[in-house]
Amino acid sequence: MSQFWSPAVRELTPYVPGEQPREKLIKLNTNENPYPPAPGVEAVLREYPVDHLRLYPDPQSLALRQALAREYGVEAEQVFVGNGSDEVLALAFQAFFCHDRPLEMPEITYSFYPVYCKLYGIERRALPLDQQWRVDLDAFTTESGGAIFANPNAPTAHGHPREAIATLLERLTDQVVLVDEAYVDFGGESAVPLIERYPNLLVTGTFSKSRSLAGLRLGYAIGSRELIEGLERVKDSFNSYPIDSLASALGIASLEDREHFDACRERVITTRERTVRRLAELGFEVLPSQANFVLARHSRHDAAQLFVGLRERGILVRHFNTDALRGFLRISIGTDDEMDSLIEVFELLCR
Numbered sequence: 001m002s003q004f005w006s007p008a009v010r011e012l013t014p015y016v017p018g019e020q021p022r023e024k025l026i027k028l029n030t031n032e033n034p035y036p037p038a039p040g041v042e043a044v045l046r047e048y049p050v051d052h053l054r055l056y057p058d059p060q061s062l063a064l065r066q067a068l069a070r071e072y073g074v075e076a077e078q079v080f081v082g083n084g085s086d087e088v089l090a091l092a093f094q095a096f097f098c099h100d101r102p103l104e105m106p107e108i109t110y111s112f113y114p115v116y117c118k119l120y121g122i123e124r125r126a127l128p129l130d131q132q133w134r135v136d137l138d139a140f141t142t143e144s145g146g147a148i149f150a151n152p153n154a155p156t157a158h159g160h161p162r163e164a165i166a167t168l169l170e171r172l173t174d175q176v177v178l179v180d181e182a183y184v185d186f187g188g189e190s191a192v193p194l195i196e197r198y199p200n201l202l203v204t205g206t207f208s209k210s211r212s213l214a215g216l217r218l219g220y221a222i223g224s225r226e227l228i229e230g231l232e233r234v235k236d237s238f239n240s241y242p243i244d245s246l247a248s249a250l251g252i253a254s255l256e257d258r259e260h261f262d263a264c265r266e267r268v269i270t271t272r273e274r275t276v277r278r279l280a281e282l283g284f285e286v287l288p289s290q291a292n293f294v295l296a297r298h299s300r301h302d303a304a305q306l307f308v309g310l311r312e313r314g315i316l317v318r319h320f321n322t323d324a325l326r327g328f329l330r331i332s333i334g335t336d337d338e339m340d341s342l343i344e345v346f347e348l349l350c351r
């Protein structure tokens with residue numbers, strides 16, 4: 001606490017990201033991709049003319065938006081890009097959710113959403129998940145100032161099909177519905193094809209997970225032209241150049257390699273299914289996952305103790321110390337070898 005902080009800063013509760021350890025650990029705690037980015041990314045990085053860095057980047061990031069538009073079959077005017085999807089989300093909260101009416105979100109979802117609510121002074125209404133730990137789409141009301149959820153949800157990993165989102169959008173017409181698709185490429189169904197029908201739908205995505213580029217910080221949003229223009233108004237009142245020219249070039253190279261993208265996500269999915277089976281054999285309850293992580297709990301072993309036991313043996317997973325999630329571990333899907341090591345340690349700890 002400092003006398004120099006504004007009153008609002010004193011009240012903040014910042015998001016705490018998963019640890020980035022300095023020592024060599026098997027890192028299964030922040031849902032990164034265990035495989036390298038597309039080879040074309042490395043080629044662009046090697047050949048990038050350093051003199052380009054002398055100039056400011058394109059404030060519109062048009063080339064990257066066009067590449068994303070091609071990927072999703074939309075127009076560049078329906079695409080917004082930002083410095084990681086966290087930044088895109090922050091701008092979207094300011095652009096669409098600063099209302100008198102509360103923003104509705106699942107009680108258990110990406111823990112950055114409540115942080116943005118606090119930052120912008122947005123009232124939040126938390127909706128319980130259903131009995132199967134799924135986002136309850138029927139719980140969203142027409143009275144809200146907006147709706148947001150991750151699909152697949154984090155850290156519960158369940159994803160709703162596109163038709164279920166369409167049903168929600170038939171009901172919610174007066175507020176923005178933001179669907180965060182950070183994990184959709186690992187078996188979920190994207191809501192992007194619905195943007196033509198629903199001008200209040202905003203879908204966010206990221207290069208951090210399925211494109212193995214978490215360090216590059218590239219995220220995006222896809223929606224109607226009016227929503228994208230709203231985001232641009234906030235962006236251009238905050239930072240005109242969130243995407244540097246190198247990141248733009250590397251992002252485009254990643255989008256150009258569909259084969260690598262498909263191969264990596266399929267490997268992650270195959271390893272996930274194998275891991276789920278082995279965790280179940282060890283007595284874990286594993287929530288069904290369409291993401292690159294699983295949420296699991298053991299009937300006889302305390303999650304906090306398992307977390308410590310894994311860490312002592314060089315494996316880092318995520319444990320959330322909240323009432324609802326204290327019993328669970330969230331485990332990112334690594335390579336087969338990494339998951340074999342995890343299972344070996346669990347065999348020791350869960351005897």
Ligand code: PMP
Pocket residue numbers: 083084085086087110150154180182205206207208214217218219
């Ligand atoms: N949404 C969800 C649901 C996430 O889990 C994350 C990663 N922590 C993000 C968005 C943000 O990802 P990034 O800023 O790396 O694009």
